[in-house]
Amino acid sequence: MAMVKARYYTADGGEQGNRELPGDLFDGVVNESVLHQVVKAHLANQRQGTAAAKNRSAVRGGSRKPWRQKGTGRARQGTIRAPQWVGGGRVFPPQPHSWRQKVPRKVRALARRSAFNARAQDDRVVLMDLPEFETPKTRRLMELLESVGAEGRVLVLTDGVRENMVLSARNVQEVKVLTFGQESAYDLLLAGTVIIEGSALNAGEAATAAPVKKAEPVPAEEEAAAAEEAPAAEAEADEDAEVNDA
Numbered sequence: 001m002a003m004v005k006a007r008y009y010t011a012d013g014g015e016q017g018n019r020e021l022p023g024d025l026f027d028g029v030v031n032e033s034v035l036h037q038v039v040k041a042h043l044a045n046q047r048q049g050t051a052a053a054k055n056r057s058a059v060r061g062g063s064r065k066p067w068r069q070k071g072t073g074r075a076r077q078g079t080i081r082a083p084q085w086v087g088g089g090r091v092f093p094p095q096p097h098s099w100r101q102k103v104p105r106k107v108r109a110l111a112r113r114s115a116f117n118a119r120a121q122d123d124r125v126v127l128m129d130l131p132e133f134e135t136p137k138t139r140r141l142m143e144l145l146e147s148v149g150a151e152g153r154v155l156v157l158t159d160g161v162r163e164n165m166v167l168s169a170r171n172v173q174e175v176k177v178l179t180f181g182q183e184s185a186y187d188l189l190l191a192g193t194v195i196i197e198g199s200a201l202n203a204g205e206a207a208t209a210a211p212v213k214k215a216e217p218v219p220a221e222e223e224a225a226a227a228e229e230a231p232a233a234e235a236e237a238d239e240d241a242e243v244n245d246a
Contacts, residue, residue, distance in 0.1 A: 013147025056089030152192025
């Protein structure tokens with residue numbers, strides 16, 4: 001499998017060629033069906049579900065029959081609040097309810113990887129050593145984005161919380177700053193350019209490569225001794241129970 005690469009920039013905006021992206025996150029696989037499922041669920045979860053209208057039982061009035069059943073030459077009517085009357089109730093009106101959809105954690109993770117790969121294949125992922133922002137400064141952030149050729153909506157993923165950078169992008173509608181790992185598949189697909197701080201990817205690689213401690217195997221001699229002691233312990237417990245019963 002060919003390694004996925006992205007453009008790399010220094011903190012002053014200078015281009016330093018291309019760098020390989022970690023294979024555990026950028027594996028080149030784009031699962032479109034999972035992306036559709038996750039994005040659809042994300043948009044559904046944004047709905048408030050407060051739309052409501054009144055049916056014929058909720059509309060005020062109409063408790064009296066408007067005219068007698070027979071002999072008038074008109075159609076029979078039971079209430080003036082029926083749906084066919086002006087001012088009547090609606091048929092099957094919307095009622096407040098939740099539109100929330102649950103998506104399994106592994107499906108969300110697969111969608112996130114697929115979104116990263118989709119952006120990387122279109123050359124929309126940029127690695128950069130982000131500078132420190134001593135104070136919030138929107139102009140400085142915009143100049144930084146222009147230096148790397150960021151187009152359209154921009155998503156900046158930082159290594160840890162960068163409060164001053166978040167405040168610098170707060171009044172720019174097309175720029176969003178998040179801590180790496182907090183982004184969703186929807187955030188990635190909505191962005192035209194994804195800027196990732198290089199140290200954030202390095203930290204993710206280190207966490208993935210950290211060895212997992214395995215339980216040490218029990219020696220065969222200790223297992224045999226434990227097996228021999230088990231029947232004796234059961235016999236002692238049975239004797240104690242017989243004494244207590246007596």
